[in-house]
Amino acid sequence: MNEAIEKLGYVPNLAASRLASSRTHTVGVIVPTLYNVIFAEYLLALHEVLVPAGFQVIVVNSRYSEVEEENAIKALLGQRVEAVIIAGIHHTPLSRQLLKQAHLPVVETFELSDDPINLNIGMSQELAGQTATYHLITRGFQRIAFMTGNLDHRAQSRFDGYHTAMQASGFKSLELNSRMARHSSVALGSDLFAEMYLRGDLPEAIFCTDDNLALGAMQECRKRGIRVPHDISIIGFHDLEFAACAAPSLSSVATRRYETGMLAADKVLAALDGSNRNVEIQQIDMGFSLVVRESTAVAADGI
């Protein structure tokens, strides 16, 4: 088949094969954006497990919109994917209903859900936000700003955690986000910091929802002669590859997106492979960890 026929240009029609066998060997994956290493790493893991197992993975991005996500779900179910893996836990009612009655493994990732469709592999974004904030508070800072790009659900939860920690400590929250929904990037971090600087109210520390924002802020500091961490402490989120080698190295909250992808894919394979196709509801907390580096110092006495 591979030798003779394909060299003559014959390629079997998968639509016919799928229709006849009612097996598609595809799994659908929905991510909010491809424009973010976080999801690239996660997708990498999914590919690495699913492709060798003979599955094609169909990636659709929902551009952070629940309506587009619903369309993506319809398209994927229409293609009779054998499982769906979605980043996020917030869906339209119809999305939930379609997924539930499709009777296939569904994995929701990156967050922890109160009401999982069936599998849920994630972490508490709120607790992670709290942890980063308490790290700063413990170091003696009180005027701590929160910097974010567009406030998607995960960033919002991290903000909630920040807010809770600040309130519990008796400090005022200082939000710092772009009015326009701009995706997190080094350039945005730079812009937001510059804006804050020009307004004249620099905080003692900043918690950025994303390492890219943090890097941008650090670069802007450098340009303006503000020393990190001497004059201002900065912590990022996700512990991206560059955090360790930034100058100064960047404190961050490490998240496990690669492992999340691996596990999600493994669980899907197990569910698809097994004789019992009934996926029970299960929730797995992947956790996170605080990584303290040079960019967060101890507050000077008397401040």
Place this chain on the structure above:
Amino acid sequence: MNEAIEKLGYVPNLAASRLASSRTHTVGVIVPTLYNVIFAEYLLALHEVLVPAGFQVIVVNSRYSEVEEENAIKALLGQRVEAVIIAGIHHTPLSRQLLKQAHLPVVETFELSDDPINLNIGMSQELAGQTATYHLITRGFQRIAFMTGNLDHRAQSRFDGYHTAMQASGFKSLELNSRMARHSSVALGSDLFAEMYLRGDLPEAIFCTDDNLALGAMQECRKRGIRVPHDISIIGFHDLEFAACAAPSLSSVATRRYETGMLAADKVLAALDGSNRNVEIQQIDMGFSLVVRESTAVAADGI
């Protein structure tokens, strides 16, 4: 249909629809990796044009392997995609043959081909490499190193351009790449620079195949007290979003991956939409542009 039936859980079977109508409304896209903003920007453009036009785009990554690319092509043709858009111009003989006899629009992108399958929208990577190198040479540098991660075809072409320029000027090429194939990243730039520093042979200037490498090198400089551009000049490639806001801002060669994606998608739509489905061979050079910023200075006299 959307109202009543779907709420009851009915989702039409696309495999059947595709088989019956012999229209799939899908286009296949092959990229070497998702782990690089370059391709994310390109994919974004493809999605933005194709999805509103009613096409589903199926993204497959070939992980920089021509064999995996061939498998991807087989899978896509098996699905009867209506067009194929591939990053790159180097394919296995079978890949080329399959694409040619499939009689569908094929767009090869990012490079300029001597023998396009049909459409080819790219730029001369070699000329761009030459341009970056001549910029450094014109500024008075002679000991100019070339830094790269894994040497894929595009990086190799940029190196060729660098080598040509160096040779034409009577200077010796200094290659600087990772023995192991590591993808371009800030961390890799940092590592490679550190390695070179510890070997004790710092050049006067570095041309990095990628802005990420350049940023890593700049950060390593900072840690080691080497001033950019006073002690060493650095130029990157692609002009990523952060290049302008880096401290110091990074000189680079701007490439047009978003526009490339837009144009590729437009051409595909035109070919698919039109009555004449015969796509003629056509080549479009998107060009590039040198962006000079702070990271490349003029050589001090007498050096």
Place this chain on the structure above:
DNA sequence: GTGAAAGCGCTAACAT
């Protein structure tokens, strides 16, 4: 217009 029937290119179950 509305409705019935043929058939897309495979797979799987059957008969030989």
Place this chain on the structure above:
DNA sequence: ATGTTAGCGCTTTCAC
């Protein structure tokens, strides 16, 4: 083992 045939769920054509 090998060959034959029904049928997957739609679209499209053709008859009404």
